[in-house]
Amino acid sequence: MKITALLPMKGHSERVPNKNMRLFCGRPLYHCVAGVLQKSTLVSSFVINTDSREIAEDARRHFSKVRVNERPEHLCGDFVPMNDIIGCDLSASTGEHFLQTHSTNPLLTINTLEKAIRDYFAGIGVYDSLFSVTRLQSRLYWESGAPVNHNPQELLRTQDLPPLFEENSNFYLFSKASFAAAGNKRIGLSPKMFEVNKLEAVDIDEEEDFQLAELLFKSRVRK
Template sequence: MNSILAIITARGGSKRIPRKNIKDFCGIPIISYPINTALDSKLFQNVMVSTDDLEIKRISENFGAEVPFLRSSKNSDDFATTADVILEVLETYEKQFGRKFEYACCIYPTSPLLKKDLLAKALELLETKNADSVFPIIRYSSPIQRALIENADGFIEMIQPENRQVRSQDLHPAFFDAGQFYFLNVNTFMIKRKLWTERSIGLEISDLEAQDIDNESDWKIAELKYKLLYSK
């Protein structure tokens, strides 16, 4: 059996939504959703939370996650990247516990819409395609080749005017990162130290299945999506 680690990244600081990672979402702390999804998936030998915050540690442990060590102050500020945090976790597991993992899945704490089946599909792709990473993506609803900008004079113009008369169906679809998780091959991640590379695979999901949560309006939209998906 492959050794697989789930890493849920949840620092204490949050400027736009205070205490965002443990704020109640449909009645329970939002971080409990990815913890439960990771545990229910049965994919991971360990489900851990990387945090610098004792309250987040306590809540995470109450919902079944491990918090075997606290995140360093260096990787708890606004400038630390997700890759920095993952690297610290993997290196600490090896140094403190002699544990090495073949795969790791970094899951964001504000991913209440994430489904365990998607994690399983991502792992399958990672293994069968020998990819560096797999992560969910969402298709742009309109062709980005027809994107508009406002010029210096305040008038609207196309970024790629050569696509003005091209039919939408003839333009290559484009996607954006859904911002839920990254399933990683640990060996290649330790070398390249990137969440996605030239050997990464996108797993397409609908825009109903994910929601960026950066403000209170986003939060309400995410709760509405959750109720639509899980009303049963």
């Protein structure tokens, strides 16, 4: 039930400058997730695919389970699909089962990650992959004003609405075989959704996200 984790990171970030190496509660942001991968007994090793010498050197210095893949030039830039980067890592790995996560999910806990890994292996034969989601039970509308998931004439309580699930990019679990069968995509042809609570699923895209995540992390540490 061991798995290889993938933690891709680039040096440049548009909306939050130097995001991955920016200090988050006193240490580089990516150390939060990398620390979880380092501690997990279900993660045999983790791969950091990066174009940044600073990130590569810092990772080798702090994490014994890390392997750094220097990102080839044709995969550098802001518009390269993540599945292309994953494909690069899979081609260089002898493993069969993989977990891909992001440095921008600092509240992800080892308990959640290991439960997802166990669920993934328990479901093989029924599902070929697993990805994390956040439950939404709100009254949603299309841009046109048309309702998405409710009848405005009924006004059901939000907790009685049929839930929708948002792909939150916290993590993806898959195999080399499922990745290939899906046309080189991390979500396979028969995936399982794994629900993560809203606080733990916070993802850092904007400056406000960084500030919110840091406050939540500090609150967790104080408890």
